Every structure is written in C-alpha cells, then in structure tokens.
Amino acid sequence: MPESIDAPRLSLTSSEMRRLADHVVALVIERFDTKSDSPIGKRPTKAELEGLFAEPLPAKGDDPMRLIDQAVEQAFGNTIRVDHARYFAFVPAPNHFVGAMADALCAGFNAFAGTWMVGAGAAQVELTVMEWLRQIVGMPDGAGGLLVSGGSMANLTALVAAREAVLGEDFGHGAVYLSDQTHSSAIRALKVAGFAQRQIRVLPSDKSFRLPFSALQAAVSEDRAAGLCPFCAILNAGTTNTGAVDDFETIVPWARSEGLWIHADAAYGGLAAVSPNQKPKLAGLGEVDSMAIDPHKWLYAPIECGGVLMRDFSLLKRAFKILPDYLLDKERDAGEVDFCDHGIQLSRSFRAFKVWLMLKTFGVEAFAESVDHNVRLAEVAGERLVAKGFELAAPPSLGIVAFWHPEADSAAHRRAVDRLIEDGFAMASSTQLKGRTALRMCTLSPLATKEDVEQTVDKLAQFVLASRSH
Known part of the structure; x- marks a missing residue:
C-alpha cells in the first residue's frame, strides 16, 4: 500500500479567514477614518528600526492576527502617510477606500x-x-x-x-x-x-x-x-x-x-x-x-x-x-x-479593476470637482505664502506651488522640512530651482481643506524664520 501524502500545513478554515479579513478591513477603515486628524507619520533612523525585524527565517508559524498587529505598529507605524490630507510633499498618493477594496478583491481572486x-x-x-x-x-x-x-x-x-x-x-x-x-x-x-x-x-x-x-x-x-x-x-x-x-x-x-x-x-x-x-x-x-x-x-x-x-x-x-x-x-x-x-x-x-471600479462608482464629474479643488488649494497656498512674506518661484500650476523666503538661506529652508515632520501636522518638501533652494507644496489630496493649507503655510513660515539663527 503506498504511503499516504499529508496535505501541506498552509490552509485556514473559513471561519479563520473571515476573522482575519474582518480584522484587516477594520484596520483599513480606521486608517481611512484618520486621514485628516492623525499625525503625518514618522521618519525614524536606520538604527531605530534595525532591531524590529532583524530575525532568523521562521521555521514555525505564528498567529497572523498578532503578526498583522505587529506590522501595523512597527512597519506601517514607522512610515509617513503619503495619503494623509496634509501630505503636501513630493507628489501625494491620496488613495481611496473603493480602490483599496478593489485591490484586495484582485489579490484574493489572484487575477x-x-x-x-x-x-x-x-x-x-x-x-x-x-x-x-x-x-x-x-x-x-x-x-x-x-x-x-x-x-x-x-x-x-x-x-x-x-x-x-x-x-x-x-x-x-x-x-x-x-x-x-x-x-x-x-x-x-x-x-x-x-x-x-x-x-x-x-x-x-x-x-x-x-x-x-x-x-x-x-x-x-x-x-x-x-x-x-x-x-x-x-x-x-x-x-x-x-x-x-x-x-x-x-x-x-x-x-x-x-x-x-x-x-x-x-x-x-x-x-x-x-x-x-x-x-x-x-x-x-x-x-x-x-x-x-x-x-x-x-x-x-x-x-x-x-x-x-x-x-x-x-x-x-x-x-x-x-x-x-x-x-x-x-x-x-x-x-x-x-x-x-x-x-x-x-x-x-489586474490593475485596471480599481480604476474601472472608482470611475464607475463616482463618475468623471466627481473626479473633475476634486481636481478643481486640488488646483484651487495650491492657489490658496500661494496667497497665504505671499501674505507671510514668501516669494513664489512661479505662479501656482496644476496644484503645485514652489516658494522661498527672502530672509532665509538654503539650510533654513531644508531644516523647515524636518521641523514640519517632527511637528507631525503636515509635510512639505524642498527642491532646487535655478540654483536656489525652494520649498514646495503639492495639494493633491481631495480631503485637504483651505484650513489645512493655511495652517501648513503658517507653520512653514514659523519654522523657516526660526531656523535662520541656527
């Protein structure tokens, strides 16, 4: 009689899958619910993170619920939220719950x-x-x-x-x-x-x-x-x-x-x-x-x-x-x-599914309104920047505004980026334009408000001017 072959130990029961899925969806919903009122995130050093995940290849398994909670705290929790309402650095990636669920469905169906x-x-x-x-x-x-x-x-x-x-x-x-x-x-x-x-x-x-x-x-x-x-x-x-x-x-x-x-x-x-x-x-x-x-x-x-x-x-x-x-x-x-x-x-x-689902769910008119909102917020930022003594490198264009303060040097502008992250309220970034250091804001999030933009500008003004003496 041939020797029986045991099935690999890589399966979950239906109830275990449902419990795991409910936990993950709850975490994602909490994430989306806090896009506007949570801190922007963290920029830890390499030394701070080295001990968290430096471990041997696991021979035995562990509870995926516990592992996911660990990752939420130690991996995702040590990032900057590029989908945050006040993430104005580089080019934001606003994300949407409908698209996230579309990606989850594609992963589950392994399309x-x-x-x-x-x-x-x-x-x-x-x-x-x-x-x-x-x-x-x-x-x-x-x-x-x-x-x-x-x-x-x-x-x-x-x-x-x-x-x-x-x-x-x-x-x-x-x-x-x-x-x-x-x-x-x-x-x-x-x-x-x-x-x-x-x-x-x-x-x-x-x-x-x-x-x-x-x-x-x-x-x-x-x-x-x-x-x-x-x-x-x-x-x-x-x-x-x-x-x-x-x-x-x-x-x-x-x-x-x-x-x-x-x-x-x-x-x-x-x-x-x-x-x-x-x-x-x-x-x-x-x-x-x-x-x-x-x-x-x-x-x-x-x-x-x-x-x-x-x-x-x-x-x-x-x-x-x-x-x-x-x-x-x-x-x-x-x-x-x-x-x-x-x-x-x-x-x-199956990347197309999330785009298809979002366009079908909301229609192009809703996206057009959000784009107009994003573009207007950059204009609001420009107006506030000028009022705070900044100079614009160019007029705001398609939701981006670049600027500098005439009383601060390059180092002060770059330090302001770090100070803003440490403050936790928002994030902006710096660049070089014609040999001069500039700060820039990209107002791409549909959740960002006029108040978000103006308060971020106010904090940048505070941090740039405070950094002049350092």
Whole structure:
C-alpha cells in the first residue's frame, strides 16, 4: 500500500479567514477614518528600526492576527502617510477606500492580466479603462495602451517603443531632447534603453520652468549639422517642481514636421484633463505620439497604477512581443489582446479593476470637482505664502506651488522640512530651482481643506524664520 501524502500545513478554515479579513478591513477603515486628524507619520533612523525585524527565517508559524498587529505598529507605524490630507510633499498618493477594496478583491481572486487565454475578463476591462483614459487626455481614436506600475515604467515602456519605431536596432546616433525640469525617471528610462549620456540633451528651462522652443530648435539644428539623428522630444505636462506645462501647441506641430517623436511625461498633470476647467491648460497634449500617465495620482487609485498611451497602439507589440514555444497556446487570430505582448511584464496584476471600479462608482464629474479643488488649494497656498512674506518661484500650476523666503538661506529652508515632520501636522518638501533652494507644496489630496493649507503655510513660515539663527 503506498504511503499516504499529508496535505501541506498552509490552509485556514473559513471561519479563520473571515476573522482575519474582518480584522484587516477594520484596520483599513480606521486608517481611512484618520486621514485628516492623525499625525503625518514618522521618519525614524536606520538604527531605530534595525532591531524590529532583524530575525532568523521562521521555521514555525505564528498567529497572523498578532503578526498583522505587529506590522501595523512597527512597519506601517514607522512610515509617513503619503495619503494623509496634509501630505503636501513630493507628489501625494491620496488613495481611496473603493480602490483599496478593489485591490484586495484582485489579490484574493489572484487575477492574471497577462494573456487573453487565461485572463480575458481582466484584459477586456483594461481595454475599456485605457479607452476612457484616452478620452480624458484627448488622444485620437485608435490610440491605446496598457497599465503599468507607475510613471517610471510608463516612461520606459513608451521610450523603448519609440526607439524601436524610429531608430530600430542602430540607435547610437539618435538624440533626445528634454528640459532640466523633466522627471528623473525619463533620463533613467533613456539610460536603461541604452542611450549614452552624449545622446541625451538636457536644455535649461525658461523663467517659467518650461522647455524653451527656441533652444529646442537650435539644439536640433546643431545636432543635425553634427551628423546626429534628432529622434525624440520629451515634453512635460505638469513638472514635479512647479507643475509647469510645456508649450504643446507650439512644439508638437514643429517637432512632427522635423520628424521627431513626441513623448509627454504627463504622469503628474495629464489626468487633470478630467476637469473641463483644467483641460485648456493642457492644450495640445493629445497630439503627442506617446504619453505616461498615473491614475494613482489624479484618479486617486492606490499605488501601483501608471499607464502608457500610444497614438499607434501596435507599436507596443512591435517593440515587446516575444513568442516562446511555451506560449504558443495563447495565440489565436480572433482580435484578442495579450497585454504581455505590449510591455515588459508577462505576469501582470489586474490593475485596471480599481480604476474601472472608482470611475464607475463616482463618475468623471466627481473626479473633475476634486481636481478643481486640488488646483484651487495650491492657489490658496500661494496667497497665504505671499501674505507671510514668501516669494513664489512661479505662479501656482496644476496644484503645485514652489516658494522661498527672502530672509532665509538654503539650510533654513531644508531644516523647515524636518521641523514640519517632527511637528507631525503636515509635510512639505524642498527642491532646487535655478540654483536656489525652494520649498514646495503639492495639494493633491481631495480631503485637504483651505484650513489645512493655511495652517501648513503658517507653520512653514514659523519654522523657516526660526531656523535662520541656527
């Protein structure tokens, strides 16, 4: 008689699963309920955290309820809340309970969104969501794309597709143009895609922190005369530093006449176009060849959720499709879309579900109102800053305002960032603009109020001026 095989000890009963799920959902609800009235979070040192999780690989199991409570206190409790109503640093990730529950459902169902063969429902929802996003940003009929982890992967995916479409395998002579305000992920993407530093032309931005059209024209002419092949211009739709939007209406037609691929890093500002009041600020954006967008910013989806849109969707497959023998079964000439053929990932989560569920639950009008609210809060911040003696580096743009105090040096501004975190009320961040240290606020949370913004400005004024004597 063959020896019996015991089942692995990796199962939970239905009641145990329900008890665990109830506990987790209760913790999440508590988290959402305290987005506005809790401290912003902590920035502990490495030394403070080293002993908490430095432990041997566990041979025996433990109670998951106790482990989750430990993680809530020691891991999640030692972070800064990027979804807090007064998290105004960098670019917030506001998050929404509906999106969080969508992610939980996708994880529980372990939905695979790589091939139509085993993930048809997920693929169809993603096609629908990408069509909605295309409409929001104004790209033409026939444009399409896919969801990725965020803006960094979106820029990489789009720029590799552009390289393949325009330059092919011999791309050592291609030149790419961008401003000094372009997000670092674009430069990283170009390097990962194989471009040398000499091929990446970073042009000084103008006084409005936009890509100067005349400087772009001159650089393209200069490179052509030197035997290079001007290949791509990267334009910004909402820079991280100041929210600046490049002049798409002027640059795109000229760039196309010069044979340049036009890529938009619209990861921050692109989906502000969901608001009819903000869309005119992004005029010409929909005419580009490729675009990076981030639903985990202005559609408030949980991290991770970025997107790539291409004027010619087929160029993604041309760049990325590889068909090994073990995937032949998925091939069927029936108009099916295998998203694994259009990007880097084969194993893909069902990211589209949270975007679909949130848009279906609330409708675009609710998102438009929230975007308008976010943009207005940055204007409120600008008004308060001027009243408190700060100077604005540029007018508030798409929910971002950058500023400095004329009576404080760079160190005082940076110390104010730390002081604000230690205070626990809010968080802002610093940057460099034309060689000068600036503070900046990004008012992306739909929960933030006028009072939140004004009190944060007041505290920054207090901390900047108090830091002058140190």
